[in-house]
Amino acid sequence: MxxxxxxxxxxxxxxxxxxxxxxxxxxxxxxxxxxxLVGPNGSGKSSLLRAVYRVLRPAAGTVRVDGAxxxxxxxxxxxxxxxxxxxxSAADFDLAVREVVAMGRTPHKRMLAGDxxxxxxxxxxxxxxxxxxxxxxxxxxxxxxxxxQRVLIARALAQxxxxxxxxxxxxxxxxxxxxxxxGVLRRLPxxxxxxxxxxxxxxxxxxxxHVLSEGGIVASGPPAEVLTPALLADVYGVVGEVSVHxxxxxPQVTFLPDGR
Amino acid sequence: xxxxxxxxxARPGASAPPRRAxxxxxxxxxxxxxxxxxxxxxxxxxxxxxxxxxxxVWGIVTHAMGADFAEPDWSRARETxxxxxxxxxxxxxxxxxxxxxxxxTALQALVRNPxxxxxxxxxxxxxxxxxxxxxxxxxxxxxxxxxxxxAFAGALGALVIVYATARTGGRITSTRLVLxxxxxxxxxxxxxxxxxxxxxxxxxxxxxxxWTLGGLGGVNWQTLWLPGVAVLTGIGVLLVQARNLNLxxxxxxxxxxxxxxxxxxxxxxxxxxxxxxxxLVAASGPIGFVGxxxxxxxxxxxxxxxxxxxxxAALAGAVFLxxxxxxxxxxxxxxxxPVxxxxxxxxxxxxxxxxxxxxxxxxxRGVA
Numbered sequence: 368m369x370x371x372x373x374x375x376x377x378x379x380x381x382x383x384x385x386x387x388x389x390x391x392x393x394x395x396x397x398x399x400x401x402x403x404l405v406g407p408n409g410s411g412k413s414s415l416l417r418a419v420y421r422v423l424r425p426a427a428g429t430v431r432v433d434g435a436x437x438x439x440x441x442x443x444x445x446x447x448x449x450x451x452x453x454x455x456s457a458a459d460f461d462l463a464v465r466e467v468v469a470m471g472r473t474p475h476k477r478m479l480a481g482d483x484x485x486x487x488x489x490x491x492x493x494x495x496x497x498x499x500x501x502x503x504x505x506x507x508x509x510x511x512x513x514x515x516q517r518v519l520i521a522r523a524l525a526q527x528x529x530x531x532x533x534x535x536x537x538x539x540x541x542x543x544x545x546x547x548x549x550g551v552l553r554r555l556p557x558x559x560x561x562x563x564x565x566x567x568x569x570x571x572x573x574x575x576x577h578v579l580s581e582g583g584i585v586a587s588g589p590p591a592e593v594l595t596p597a598l599l600a601d602v603y604g605v606v607g608e609v610s611v612h613x614x615x616x617x618p619q620v621t622f623l624p625d626g627r
Numbered sequence: 628x629x630x631x632x633x634x635x636x637a638r639p640g641a642s643a644p645p646r647r648a649x650x651x652x653x654x655x656x657x658x659x660x661x662x663x664x665x666x667x668x669x670x671x672x673x674x675x676x677x678x679x680x681x682x683x684v685w686g687i688v689t690h691a692m693g694a695d696f697a698e699p700d701w702s703r704a705r706e707t708x709x710x711x712x713x714x715x716x717x718x719x720x721x722x723x724x725x726x727x728x729x730x731x732t733a734l735q736a737l738v739r740n741p742x743x744x745x746x747x748x749x750x751x752x753x754x755x756x757x758x759x760x761x762x763x764x765x766x767x768x769x770x771x772x773x774x775x776x777x778a779f780a781g782a783l784g785a786l787v788i789v790y791a792t793a794r795t796g797g798r799i800t801s802t803r804l805v806l807x808x809x810x811x812x813x814x815x816x817x818x819x820x821x822x823x824x825x826x827x828x829x830x831x832x833x834x835x836x837x838w839t840l841g842g843l844g845g846v847n848w849q850t851l852w853l854p855g856v857a858v859l860t861g862i863g864v865l866l867v868q869a870r871n872l873n874l875x876x877x878x879x880x881x882x883x884x885x886x887x888x889x890x891x892x893x894x895x896x897x898x899x900x901x902x903x904x905x906x907l908v909a910a911s912g913p914i915g916f917v918g919x920x921x922x923x924x925x926x927x928x929x930x931x932x933x934x935x936x937x938x939x940a941a942l943a944g945a946v947f948l949x950x951x952x953x954x955x956x957x958x959x960x961x962x963x964x965p966v967x968x969x970x971x972x973x974x975x976x977x978x979x980x981x982x983x984x985x986x987x988x989x990x991x992r993g994v995a
Contacts, residue, residue, distance in 0.1 A: 417880070420880075420883075420884045421883065421884070422880050422883050422884070442883065442886050442887065442888050443886035443887075444886075445886070446884060446885050446886030447886070449884070450884060450885075451880075451881070451884040453878070453880045453881050453884065461926050461927075461930055461931040462873075462876060462930065462931040462932065463930060466873075466930065466931070466932050467877070470870075470873055470874055470876075470877055470885060471885060473870050473871070473873075473874055473885050473886060473887075474885055474886035476870065478867050478868065478870060478871075479866075479867055522877075523884075526885065532884075
């Protein structure tokens with residue numbers, strides 16, 4: 368079993384009723400890469416991710432994970448390969464953090480099987496990976512936003528996925544926790560596909576970016592190639608400068624709100 | 628909250644079997660509940676217009692099972708009272724309480740809302756209407772099973788209607804859920820009343836009216852098996868599906884990403900829950916709030932994991948309804964109060980408390 372999967376999205380079109388959310392999008396994420404989806408609100412980032420983690424069925428096109436069509440695999444089998452952290456506020460019924468993370472073991476378990484020592488070890492590792500081992504016995508609904516997000520990532524890790532999909536995992540987090548969460552993702556062996564709002568964070572943490580605008584991909588490549596003043600003007604309608612930060616070496620976007 | 632507060636700091640990240648503290652509270656809680664259930668059943672057999680001492684109750688019961696621990700020094704009349712009058716009724720109470728509690732537990736996960744309960748959502752009304760239609764129109768297409776079958780159909784119909792009207796954009800808010808439950812229940816109850824008022828069978832109508840208030844009387848050994856089988860099967864299936872019920876707590880999309888075919892799972896569970904509710908309503912009338920109170924009380928002790936909530940809720944529900952029925956038989960003796968009236972007396976205030984608690988937490992859970 369591989370540690371990291373290859374993702375190939377080919378010619379995917381997504382619709383909601385008569386409306387086209389995403390049209391004819393193709394993208395790839397190679398094994399072990401961290402690939403970011405950026406673009407304005409409503410550009411189709413979430414929809415595209417939902418097609419990958421198999422909630423929104425494409426009207427056309429294919430989603431392949433290590434060559435296998437994600438939409439023809441049984442749901443349970445796919446869940447052993449692809450895990451997701453979604454934007455879906457959870458109704459919680461007094462679950463402890465550890466129980467939330469244990470959910471991630473479900474696709475690996477027969478229905479009546481108890482949690483084994485191996486499951487316990489996987490859960491511990493997942494909690495440790497996001498630096499949340501101290502939270503294990505806390506009630507999930509009493510956690511702060513950043514703690515919750517880390518626990519949800521741990522739950523996804525407990526699935527032992529080779530592809531991890533995240534929809535704006537840094538939303539509502541303060542900057543400290545944004546860096547923490549993205550740092551965790553950066554260190555994972557699995558392939559990571561995530562939607563991000565913040566272009567500077569995307570530039571620093573992602574190997575490659577795909578820029579979405581009005582349901583189509585307008586640019587793809589390493590952050591330094593993709594993020595240009597022309598793109599900022601075209602896609603976001605803002606004036607900005609892009610420089611290479613002397614310490615991080617990553618592209619740095621500076622917005623000029625009044626057009627300088 | 629989950630009984631694990633004691634070891635919060637004790638063993639961070641140790642790779643011991645998970646939730647050892649949770650397991651001990653689970654074992655402890657179950658043990659307490661089993662003992663309570665035995666005590667409750669004994670009390671149910673002992674208490675009534677004729678008081679039978681507990682020792683004699685067990686003498687009669689073990690004697691009937693073929694084991695003579697005690698010298699048979701009781702009268703035939705007492706034996707009849709314990710074995711033929713009280714025993715089926717107490718057992719129906721235990722079965723119904725257990726069934727309603729697990730149905731409530733599962734329903735709360737399936738619609739992702741802590742206020743869900745078969746009675747509040749109009750499911751019991753649907754079942755009542757189905758059963759009453761069979762009585763009033765005298766159709767018995769399935770022989771003695773007609774009543775339960777019709778109640779099942781009514782329950783499923785009501786559940787599907789309430790779910791479909793409460794759901795908007797993949798979400799169910801508490802407000803919409805409770806409102807559509809109330810509306811559906813009101814309509815179904817009105818139709819039911821109409822049926823009863825316009826039927827020629829005046830005497831039957833009165834009996835049926837009493838039954839719609841919920842009561843455990845009138846059961847005998849010949850009619851007890853169906854609710855028994857339905858509830859035990861229901862609990863068994865739900866236990867097998869406990870992990871999947873847990874996944875629903877994470878939300879529909881998240882459950883899908885963890886390998887659950889949510890739409891299909893929910894459809895199957897709705898059928899199962901309607902079946903159990905229908906059979907129970909046909910046997911004892913609609914008894915409200917058991918499915919609301921017990922799951923929440925039990926979660927305070929064992930946490931929210933369905934592998935622990937379901938069995939403990941079943942035991943607690945059984946204990947609760949056996950005592951509710953004892954109260955129904957005795958508080959106004961010789962008059963008997965419908966047990967559904969008593970559970971509503973406890974459950975209504977509990978419902979209000981639950982609503983306010985969720986409001987105070989600032990998270991009307993299940994709301995976007």
